[in-house]
Amino acid sequence: MKMNGAQIIWECLVREGVDVVFGITGGKVIPLYHELPAYPIHHITMRHEQAAAHAADGYARATGKVGVCVATSGPGATNLVTGIANAQMDSSPIVAITGQVASGDLGTDAFQEVDITGITMPITKHNCLVTNVTELAQAIREAFHIARSGHPGAVLVDVTVDAQMGQCEFIYPETVNLPGYRPHTRGNLRQVAQAAEMINQAKRPVLMVGRGVIVAGAQDELVELAERAQIPVATTLLGKSAIPESHPLSLGMGGMHGEAYTNLAVQQADLIIGIGTRFDDRFTSAASTFAPQAKIIHIDIDPAEIAKRVRVDLPIVGDALNVLRELVPLVQNAQHTEWIGLIDGWRAEAREYSRHWEEGEALVPQYVVRQISELTEGDALMVSDVGQNQMWEAQYYIHNRFGGLISSGGLGTMGFALPASIGAQVGRPECVVWVVAGDGGLQMTIQELATIVQERLPVKIALLNNGYLGMVRQWQEFFYERNYCGTPIFGPDFAKVAEAYGMAGITVCDKAQVNEALEQAMQIDGPVLIDFRIEQEHNVFPMVPAGRPIDEMIRRPRQA
Amino acid sequence: MTLAKEYSNHSRRTLVVLMEDRPGVLSNVSNMFRRRNYNIESLTVGHSETSGISRMTVVVHASDTVLEQVVKQLYKLIHVTKVTDITDDAAVIRELALIRVHAISTSRAEIKQLVDIFRAQIIDVAHDSMTIEITGTEDKVDSLVEILRPFGIKELTRTGRVAMVRGGLSGGGRG
Ligand SMILES: Cc1ncc(C[n+]2csc(CCOP(=O)(O)OP(=O)(O)O)c2C)c(N)n1
Ligand SMILES: [Mg+2]
Numbered sequence: 198m199k200m201n202g203a204q205i206i207w208e209c210l211v212r213e214g215v216d217v218v219f220g221i222t223g224g225k226v227i228p229l230y231h232e233l234p235a236y237p238i239h240h241i242t243m244r245h246e247q248a249a250a251h252a253a254d255g256y257a258r259a260t261g262k263v264g265v266c267v268a269t270s271g272p273g274a275t276n277l278v279t280g281i282a283n284a285q286m287d288s289s290p291i292v293a294i295t296g297q298v299a300s301g302d303l304g305t306d307a308f309q310e311v312d313i314t315g316i317t318m319p320i321t322k323h324n325c326l327v328t329n330v331t332e333l334a335q336a337i338r339e340a341f342h343i344a345r346s347g348h349p350g351a352v353l354v355d356v357t358v359d360a361q362m363g364q365c366e367f368i369y370p371e372t373v374n375l376p377g378y379r380p381h382t383r384g385n386l387r388q389v390a391q392a393a394e395m396i397n398q399a400k401r402p403v404l405m406v407g408r409g410v411i412v413a414g415a416q417d418e419l420v421e422l423a424e425r426a427q428i429p430v431a432t433t434l435l436g437k438s439a440i441p442e443s444h445p446l447s448l449g450m451g452g453m454h455g456e457a458y459t460n461l462a463v464q465q466a467d468l469i470i471g472i473g474t475r476f477d478d479r480f481t482s483a484a485s486t487f488a489p490q491a492k493i494i495h496i497d498i499d500p501a502e503i504a505k506r507v508r509v510d511l512p513i514v515g516d517a518l519n520v521l522r523e524l525v526p527l528v529q530n531a532q533h534t535e536w537i538g539l540i541d542g543w544r545a546e547a548r549e550y551s552r553h554w555e556e557g558e559a560l561v562p563q564y565v566v567r568q569i570s571e572l573t574e575g576d577a578l579m580v581s582d583v584g585q586n587q588m589w590e591a592q593y594y595i596h597n598r599f600g601g602l603i604s605s606g607g608l609g610t611m612g613f614a615l616p617a618s619i620g621a622q623v624g625r626p627e628c629v630v631w632v633v634a635g636d637g638g639l640q641m642t643i644q645e646l647a648t649i650v651q652e653r654l655p656v657k658i659a660l661l662n663n664g665y666l667g668m669v670r671q672w673q674e675f676f677y678e679r680n681y682c683g684t685p686i687f688g689p690d691f692a693k694v695a696e697a698y699g700m701a702g703i704t705v706c707d708k709a710q711v712n713e714a715l716e717q718a719m720q721i722d723g724p725v726l727i728d729f730r731i732e733q734e735h736n737v738f739p740m741v742p743a744g745r746p747i748d749e750m751i752r753r754p755r756q757a
Numbered sequence: 758m759t760l761a762k763e764y765s766n767h768s769r770r771t772l773v774v775l776m777e778d779r780p781g782v783l784s785n786v787s788n789m790f791r792r793r794n795y796n797i798e799s800l801t802v803g804h805s806e807t808s809g810i811s812r813m814t815v816v817v818h819a820s821d822t823v824l825e826q827v828v829k830q831l832y833k834l835i836h837v838t839k840v841t842d843i844t845d846d847a848a849v850i851r852e853l854a855l856i857r858v859h860a861i862s863t864s865r866a867e868i869k870q871l872v873d874i875f876r877a878q879i880i881d882v883a884h885d886s887m888t889i890e891i892t893g894t895e896d897k898v899d900s901l902v903e904i905l906r907p908f909g910i911k912e913l914t915r916t917g918r919v920a921m922v923r924g925g926l927s928g929g930g931r932g
Binding site: 314315318319322323324325326343375376377378499500501503504505 | 776777779780781784785788789792822825826829830832833834835836837838
C-alpha cells in the first residue's frame with residue numbers, strides 16, 4: 198500500500214505496540230501530527246519537550262515498554278536533550294522522533310535547523326537522520342529494536358519534513374539487519390559454574406543489585422538466590438525495589454547516602470556479586486577503596502561495563518534473568534549465621550539513631566516519607582526527584598513493589614519527577630503514583646501540573662519544601678563554611694499554584710497534620726499536591742564525604 | 758585498584774576496526790574517542806575489500822586495561838562490526854607522506870641523492886621546490902623528514918598508519 202512518511206511512522210509505531218506518545222508539535226512535525234488522528238495512539242501534549250522525554254522515560258521504566266516522545270526541529274529538539282541524556286544514563290528505552298528541515302535546506306542554517314543527530318550522538322545509544330521516505334520504516338524498526346534490546350537506551354530518529362510528506366510503497370521490515378549489533382544475553386556456562394563455586398565458598402557474601410535486575414524482570418530469581426544461600430542484598434539507588442525491602446535479607450541502598458550497616462557489610466564482605474549494576478561512583482566511592490577484602494563477580498548484559506570502574510575477578514556477560522536461572526540451581530544452601538548476625542547487630546544499632554526524630558515534634562522529611570510508606574504499604578509507584586528529597590525517599594520508603602521506584606540516578610536531573618510521573622501513571626493506571634520532590638526541582642518542570650490536570654491523572658505530589666536547594670546547601674554547610682551562596686530559594690504558595698492549575702492543594706506545617714493530609718490526598722479522586730514545610734536546614738545522613746571509603750560515613754546525630 | 762585512565766605502562770597499540778559504511782559512523786567513532794578521553798595518535802579510514810564496509814586503522818596510547826575498554830566501547834557502537842588489535846601480530850604497517858622541500862639549483866642534487874637512499878620518489882619539481890613522495894614505516898618517514906628539514910620544509914602531509922596482518926589474518930580476514 199502507498200503511504201506517506203507520516204503514515205509510515207505511525208503505522209510502524211502501532212506495530213511496535215505503541216499506544217501513547219508524549220510530545221509537542223511545531224512547524225516541522227505538522228505533517229506527522231496531521232496523520233495521527235487516524236491511528237490508535239493517544240498523544241499527550243506536554244508543556245515542554247524536556248518533560249516529554251522524561252514522561253517517555255517514566256513510561257518506559259513503569260511498563261518495561263519503549264517510551265516515545267515527539268518534538269519539532271530546532272528548539273523542540275534541543276529541549277529534548279536533557280531528557281534523552283537522562284534516559285540513556287539510566288538504561289531506559291526511549292525513542293525520540295524529531296522533525297527536521299527539508300533535506301534540500303540541510304546545512305544552510307535554515308529557520309529552526311539544528312544538527313540534532315550531531316548534538317545527541319554522545320547521549321544516545323543510536324541515532325539517525327532520515328531524508329528519504331523509503332528508508333523510514335527500516336529506521337523506525339531499528340530504533341525500537343536497539344532501544345529495547347541488550348543494554349537498553351535512548352534512540353533518536355530525525356526525519357526531514359519532505360521525508361514525512363513523500364510517498365512510497367509501505368513494506369514493514371520484519372527483520373533488522375545490524376551485523377555490528379548482537380547483544381550477549383546468555384552467560385557463559387563455565388563462568389556461571391565458577392560463580393557458583395565462589396558463592397559456595399564465600400563466608401561473607403553480599404549481593405549488589407542494580408537496575409539491570411529490574412529491567413530483566415529477575416525478582417523471583419534474585420530472591421531465590423538470596424534465600425538459598427542466605428546472602429544479604431544491597432542495592433544501588435536504581436536497584437531499589439528489585440527485592441522487597443521488608444525482606445529480612447534486604448539491606449536497602451548502599452553508597453554515599455547508604456545506611457551504615459549496608460556500607461559496612463559491603464566493605465567487610467569477602468564476595469560481592471554485582472548484578473545489573475555499573476558500579477557507579479555514588480555507590481562505590483573511590484574505586485580503589487571499594488570492598489577491599491572481596492572478590493568481585495560482575496554479571497551484566499553490557500561487556501563494556503565489566504571492569505570499567507572496579508576490578509572484577511569473574512565477569513559474566515548476559516541478561517540477569519538468564520544468568521540467574523542458570524546460576525541458582527548450582528548454588529548450595531547455606532546459612533551464614535555469623536555474618537548475618539553481625540550485620541543485624543549493626544542494623545539494630547542504626548535504629549538508635551532515628552529515635553529522636555521519631556519522637557520529636559519537628560516536621561522532618563523522614564517522618565513524611567515514612568508515613569507515605571506506611572499508608573501505601575510500600576506498594577506505591579514512587580517517582581522521586583533529585584537532591585535531599587530523593588535520598589530521604591530512598592532511605593525511608595520501604596519499597597515492596599517490584600520496580601516501584603523511578604528516579605533519575607545517573608544524570609541526577611532536577612525536574613525529572615513530575616513529568617516522569619505522568620508517563621508512569623499513564624503506563625500503569627492501576628497503580629497509586631506518588632511524586633516526592635524538592636521545591637527547587639519541582640519548580641524546574643512545574644508547568645506539567647497543567648498536563649496532569651488536562652489528562653486527569655490522579656498523581657499525588659509530596660513536596661518536601663525546605664526553601665533551599667537543599668542538597669547543595671548541605672554540602673556548603675559541611676564543606677564550604679556554611680557559605681550559602683546561590684542556595685536559598687523563594688517559592689510560591691504551592692497549594693495555591695496547584696489550585697490555580699485546577700487540582701487540590703494542601704499545606705502542612707505541623708507534624709501532627711501529616712497523616713490527615715496524606716489520607717485526604719488518598720481519598721481525593723484526582724491529583725493532589727501537598728506542600729510539606731519541612732525543617733529548613735535538615736541534612737541527609739549518613740553521608741560519605743567525596744572520595745572516602747564508604748564505611749567512613751558521617752553518621753546521623755543522635756539528637757536533634 | 759582503579760582501572761580507567763591508568764597511564765602508567767601504556768603503549769602504542771594498533772587497532773583495525775571494520776564498520777558499516779553508514780552516514781555519521783566516522784564521527785561517531787572519533788567522537789567516542791574524544792568523549793571517553795582516549796589518547797589517539799592517528800586514525801585513517803577508507804574502503805575495505807567488502808563493499809559497504811569501511812576499514813579504519815587507529816593508533817592509540819593505552820595500558821592493557823584501558824585498551825580493553827577502548828575495544829569494548831568500539832564494539833558498543835552499533836555499526837562497528839569487528840575490532841582487532843594487531844599490535845602483536847606480524848603486520849605490514851605503512852604510512853605515506855608528501856613533502857614539499859625548498860630546493861634551489863645548488864641543493865637539488867643532494868636532495869635527489871637522499872631521496873634515492875630512502876627509495877622515495879620526486880613527484881614534482883618547481884623553480885624553488887621539489888615534492889617528494891615516500892611510503893614506509895613511520896620511522897622511515899620520520900627519518901626522511903628530519904634529514905630534509907635543514908633544507909626547509911614548505912609543506913608536509915602524512916596519512917597516518919595503515920596496517921594489514923601478514924598472511925591475511927588481519928581484522929578483514931577474520932571478520
Ligand atoms: C538540572 C539540575 N541542576 C542542578 C543540579 C544540582 N543540584 C543537585 S541537588 C540540588 C538541590 C535540589 O534542591 P531541591 O529540588 O529543593 O531539593 P532538596 O535537595 O532541597 O530536597 C541541585 C541544585 C541538578 N542535579 N540538576
Ligand atoms: Mg529544597
